[in-house]
Amino acid sequence: MTRRTFVIAIDGPAASGKSSTAQMVAEKLGYLHVDSGSLYRAATAATLRDQSDPSKWTEQAVLDAARPVELRAARTSFYPLLEGRAIEDEIRGGEVTDNVSRVAQMPRVREWVNQKVRDAAKSRNVVVDGRDMGTMVFPDADLKIFLVADSRERAARRLRQRGTPASQQMLDDETMRITGRDARDAGQTVPAADSVMIDTTGLTQQEQVEQIVTLSKQRSG
Numbered sequence: 001m002t003r004r005t006f007v008i009a010i011d012g013p014a015a016s017g018k019s020s021t022a023q024m025v026a027e028k029l030g031y032l033h034v035d036s037g038s039l040y041r042a043a044t045a046a047t048l049r050d051q052s053d054p055s056k057w058t059e060q061a062v063l064d065a066a067r068p069v070e071l072r073a074a075r076t077s078f079y080p081l082l083e084g085r086a087i088e089d090e091i092r093g094g095e096v097t098d099n100v101s102r103v104a105q106m107p108r109v110r111e112w113v114n115q116k117v118r119d120a121a122k123s124r125n126v127v128v129d130g131r132d133m134g135t136m137v138f139p140d141a142d143l144k145i146f147l148v149a150d151s152r153e154r155a156a157r158r159l160r161q162r163g164t165p166a167s168q169q170m171l172d173d174e175t176m177r178i179t180g181r182d183a184r185d186a187g188q189t190v191p192a193a194d195s196v197m198i199d200t201t202g203l204t205q206q207e208q209v210e211q212i213v214t215l216s217k218q219r220s221g
């Protein structure tokens with residue numbers, strides 16, 4: 001069946017500002033935001049609850065642990081619930097962040113996430129963000145954006161988000177964590193041939209959002 005909803009796919013590497021930008025674009029257009037990374041994170045958090053040693057995780061164990069995860073629609077976004085409860089703090093923690101790329105390499109886990117994201121877009125106009133939204137999940141998306149930014153700038157933004165004053169050492173450490181995750185996620189972080197590349201290094205959040213909203217209005221006629 002042909003999809004009748006409007007889909008904006010925003011991809012890019014870790015901490016490139018995808019999720020906050022996608023959320024703001026969704027709010028401006030009256031669409032719902034779907035953060036596909038939050039599902040990989042929810043599957044990771046659920047598995048950590050069952051087995052604290054990630055070296056023992058099998059694909060089947062991750063799928064079993066992730067079964068009670070659902071994607072719930074709120075006013076401006078979909079968000080994951082685990083056994084009926086919101087798990088935002090848990091999925092943003094360091095242990096989940098350190099182990100999520102391992103879970104994201106599992107093909108059946110990727111199918112599980114992709115299905116949930118596609119289901120969300122069946123009845124609503126959405127802004128989806130992730131790594132492979134414009135390539136694998138919505139190759140027919142109405143607008144595809146690929147955000148890039150210098151790794152040190154991404155690290156600085158992450159630290160600013162946390163609101164703690166950052167030393168040079170903290171900035172070095174965060175840059176290393178981000179480039180490490182870039183390397184682990186490189187296989188699935190490939191821009192679609194028909195995506196619009198936006199380098200956000202020198203842009204404000206507002207400017208990025210405006211560019212995407214303008215492109216989207218052009219595409220929707």
Ligand code: C5P
Nearest residue numbers: 014036037040100101104130131132185
């Ligand atoms: O976007 P975020 O950094 O929260 O995503 C967490 C992790 O989920 C990424 O590091 C990556 O391993 C995985 N991911 C993915 N494909 C997506 C979205 C996220 O592999 N579409």
